[in-house]
Amino acid sequence: MAKKLRIDKILSNIGYGSRAEIKKYCKQGMISVNGKNINNPGIQVDPENDKILFNGEEVNYREFVYIMLNKPDGYISATFDKHDPIVLDLIDSSYYVFEPFPVGRLDKDTEGLLVLTNDGQLAHRVLSPKKHVPKTYYAKIEGIVTKEDVVAFSKGVTLDDGYETMPSQLKILKSDEISEIELTIHEGKFHQVKRMFESVGKKVVYLKRLSMGKLELDKNLELGEYRELTEDEIKLLEER
Numbered sequence: 001m002a003k004k005l006r007i008d009k010i011l012s013n014i015g016y017g018s019r020a021e022i023k024k025y026c027k028q029g030m031i032s033v034n035g036k037n038i039n040n041p042g043i044q045v046d047p048e049n050d051k052i053l054f055n056g057e058e059v060n061y062r063e064f065v066y067i068m069l070n071k072p073d074g075y076i077s078a079t080f081d082k083h084d085p086i087v088l089d090l091i092d093s094s095y096y097v098f099e100p101f102p103v104g105r106l107d108k109d110t111e112g113l114l115v116l117t118n119d120g121q122l123a124h125r126v127l128s129p130k131k132h133v134p135k136t137y138y139a140k141i142e143g144i145v146t147k148e149d150v151v152a153f154s155k156g157v158t159l160d161d162g163y164e165t166m167p168s169q170l171k172i173l174k175s176d177e178i179s180e181i182e183l184t185i186h187e188g189k190f191h192q193v194k195r196m197f198e199s200v201g202k203k204v205v206y207l208k209r210l211s212m213g214k215l216e217l218d219k220n221l222e223l224g225e226y227r228e229l230t231e232d233e234i235k236l237l238e239e240r
Contacts, residue, residue: 007031007052008041010061015097016054030055065098066234067091067116068215072223077105077114087114090224103127104188104212112137112209113217115229115237125238126213132166132186136211137193138173143202145172145179153183157199163189165196178205214239 008022011031016022023041025031031038032053033045045052047061069087071077076084079101087102100116103123117123126133153170166186174180179202185192194204210217214236221227229237 003048004044004046006041007033007038007043007045010045010047010052011054011059013063013097014059014061015094016059025054064119064122065095065100065117066119066122066229067095067100067226068218068221068229068233069114069116069226070217070221070223071106071111071114073109073111076108077102084108087116091116091226106209107191107194107207110207110209111223112207113212113215114209115212115215116226122234122238127188129187133213134184134186134211135188135209135213136182136184138208138210139181139183139193139197139204140206141179141181141197141202142177142205143179144175144177145170145181145202146175147172149200149202152200153196157196159189159192159195159199165189165192168196182210213237 007026008019011017011022012019017025019041022031026039026041029037029039033043034051052059052061069090071087074085075090076086078086079088080086088096088100091100098118100118101123103115103117103126106112106114125131150170150172153168156165156167158164168186169184171182172179173182183193183196185196189195193207197204215233218227
């Protein structure tokens with residue numbers, strides 16, 4: 001069954017004004033549903049199937065937004081911070097009415113894939129520890145990464161607080177004084193990638209997330225750029 005909502009809720013949710021303002025617009029004859037002007041802001045309509053016009057222009061209602069951001073260094077994965085810029089500063093303010101938030105977090109100095117949405121249920125499913133959604137990172141490591149590290153990571157390593165990580169997949173791209181690797185982990189502990197390399201005596205000097213689940217960062221997005229996810233990508237986010 002189609003979900004019906006009050007017309008003032010629909011319009012206020014997507015930035016056409018407060019409910020008091022929507023009431024005023026109704027009285028001014030600025031809002032119509034299926035070709036008929038309405039003067040009752042409490043009327044229930046189906047936003048997906050009814051044709052809603054505001055001042056002659058069609059209203060495209062949606063409940064959720066899903067945004068892929070290529071997060072740059074220097075931004076906090078939060079909706080508010082007293083001291084540092086936040087990832088919401090990077091997206092157009094027209095999205096603010098949806099109240100999007102980051103799905104999970106990337107450290108301030110970590111770049112790469114970050115999803116912003118207002119779909120709390122999807123975020124919960126993706127972040128649930130029971131799901132073990134894989135996350136793949138590219139990193140530059142101070143120190144020579146060895147085959148022994150690959151074996152150690154495949155068995156799980158012990159972090160500084162005694163936590164034993166799940167097995168992870170470490171791929172060496174370049175082994176040198178500054179090594180380059182890709183690492184897939186299945187948890188999301190605080191500073192996990194950095195702490196895993198600390199456990200084998202090495203230091204992460206650059207970190208970028210490439211994927212979450214089956215969702216991969218769009219290579220066409222420059223640092224700080226974003227776009228909305230496609231329907232297929234939203235599904236990929238939840239697939240294992």
